[in-house]
Amino acid sequence: MSTTIHTTSQALPVEPEAGKRKLSTAKAIQEAIAQQMRTDDSVFVMGEDVGPYGGIFSSTTGLIEEFGPTRIIDTPISETAFIGTGIGAAVEGMRPIVELMFVDFFGVCMDQIYNHMAKIHYESGGNVQVPMVLMTATGGGYSDGAQHSQSLWGTFAHLPGMKVVVPSSPYDAKGLMTAAIRSNDPVVFMFHKGVMGLGWMKKNKRSIGAVPEEPYEVPIGKARVAREGTDVTIVTLSLSVHHSLDVAEKLEKEGISVEVIDLRSLVPLDRDAIVASVSKTGRLIVVDEDYQSFGVSGEVIASVAERQPELLKHVARVCVPDVPLPYASQLEYAVLPTPARIEAAVREAVAS
C-alpha cells in the first residue's frame, strides 16, 4: 500500500505515480470501494439503486456481481431508516458506505445526519465512533431543476462533526474514498455528476484520468495545487476546478498566470494552502457552485482575512447568487459559475 505522507506546510502532496492506466471518476470510486471491501469484511454498501442498477451515477457499478446482495444492499426509499441503520451499524464497528443519490434529498433524513451521525462521537466524549461514509451526487448544469441540482456542501461543512470531501478528479476520488472508508469519522463524500465521466452527461476531458491500481489514500484535509501561477489565486472545488483550469490555460496565452487550488475537502479545510497561495499572488477568487452567502466562499476569504489581511489586494467570488437552480438552461447558465464568469473575474482581478 502506498500511502501519501504530508507535512502540514506542504500544499502539494507527494502522490504515488499515477501511471498510464486511465479511469473515469466513477470507476475510480468503484475500485476504491471494491478494494476496501476485499480487505475488510465490515465494509458494506447500502442505498437506493446501488445493486443491479449500479448507482444512478455509476458509483457502485459491478459491485453486486462481486459481493452479492448481502454486502451491496438496495434499500427502500426510507432515508431516515437506512441512514440511521448505517449509523447504528457503524457504532457497532461495521464500516457502512451509504449512498443517497442526490444531496438534494438529504433534507428528508437530516436529523439522522446532523444530530446523530455527526454528533455521537462528541456526545459520547470520544467513546463511540461512527466510521461511516455517506456518499452522494451534487451539482447542476443539465436542467434537472431546483430539487436535483444543488451542491449544498457548505451546509454540511457548516455543521460540526462530519468530514466533508469533494473530489474533482479520478485520482483524488479513489484516494479520498479509500481514506474515507478507512477513517474512523463520518465522512460525507460528495461527487459532482459532471466529474464522474458518465456517457450520458456532457463530455468532460478531465473526468477521465490516470489512477494507480493499488490502493492509496489521498489524505482528507489537504488541498492540491492543481496549477501553479503567480498573478491570481482561484480557490475552488469539484467541477469548478475543471472550469478554472480551462480558464487558466486559456489566459496563459495572454500572459496571465493563474494558480488553481483544489480544496478536495471542506472539513478539514486546508487554510494553510489557501494563505500560501495568496501570499504569492495577492489576488483571491473563490469559485463555488454552492450558494454564495454564508458558505464556502465566505469561509475561504475569512481564512485569509483573519490570518494575513494585508495579503489581499483583490477578492472576488464566483458562486451561485442565492437563487434556487433554475430549470431553463438560459437561466441555469446565468447563475452557475461558468468558465465565462470565471474568466471575467480573473480579468477584473488582474486589472485591479
Next chain:
Amino acid sequence: MTLYPELTDDKRREMLTTMVLIRTYEEAILREYHADKSPGFDIGAGLVPGEMHLSAGQEPVAAGLGLHLTKDDAMTASHRLHHVAIAKGVRLREMTAEIFGRETGLGRGRGGHMHLFDPETHFSCSGIVGEGLPPALGQAFAFQRRGTDRVAVAVAGEGAANQGAFHESLNLAALWKLPVVFVIEDNDWGISVPRAQSTSVTSNAVRGAAYGMPGIRVEENSVEGVYEAAGEAIARARAGEGPSLIEVHTLRLWGHFEGDAQGYRTDLEGVPGRDPLPTYKNTLTSLGLITDSDYAAMQSSASELVEDAIDFAKESPTPNPADALKYVFAEGALS
C-alpha cells in the same frame, strides 16, 4: 377487465378519451425529448433537457380519478405527473411550455417538468419522493376551515409509501379528519428496486388500517376500478368523513426515466400485453360503445391538442438570462 356497473356510457368514453390524450401527450414528449439528444445521449442537451419521467401505462389512475375532481379541488403529485396533471385539467399549453423551459410556461421556465404549479387548478408536484403528501394536508385543512366541500388528492408511487412523510401524513389526516384522498400508484418498481424488496406488505391498502382510515387496492390497472374507489373516497372526504387510501396496481410501461435501459427489469416480457390502453379500448369496443373510427377520431383530436401545445411551447420565447434572479421573493430581488 372488471366493470363498474353504475358507469354511464358517456363517462366510459370520457375516461378512454382522457387516457388517449395522456398517451398521445407522453409519446409526443418522448419524441421531442429524444429528437436532439443524439448522437450519444446527453441528458442536458436538446429542447427538453434534464430528467424525464413519463407515465405511459399509468393512464387509468389519472382518468379514473380525474372524473371526480373539479378545478377547485387540489392535487399534489410526484416526479411522474403528466398523466394526473392532464386529468386534473392543468393547462396543456402552459404545462408544455414549462417542460420546454419557456417564459410562457407555468413557472416561466424556472420549475421544469418535475416542478409544475398551476394555481388555477390547484395542482402541484415535487421531485422529492413522498414530500408531495404533506402539502395536500394543508390544502385540505384550508378547505375544511373555510367550510367548503373541496378535497385534496395526494398521488405518489408505491416507493413513496415507505417514506416517513407518507406515514406521518396518514396519521395527521386521519386525526384531523382532513378531506384528503391518498392515491398510491403501485407500478411494481421504485427505479430499479422491485416492490417485493422494498415494501413489507403486499398491499399498501392495508396500511390505512394502521391510521384509522379505509384502504382499498384496485387490481388489474382498472380504470373503472379507480373510478369506483376514487368516487367513494372523494364522496367521503367531501362529506367531512375524513381521508381514505387507495392503491392502484398499475404499470410502468417505459423506463424510470428516459435513457433508462432497464437492465434490471425482470417483468418486461409480459408488459406489452398489460398495456391498459388497448385493453380498455377493446372493452369499450366489445360493449359496443365505440367503433374503430371513433377511436381514430379520439386519437386525432388528442393529437391536435398535443401538437398545438408543443407548437405553442416551441414558438414561445426562452427566458431572459438577465431575469434569473427574479421571483426568489414576492417583493422582488433582494440585494
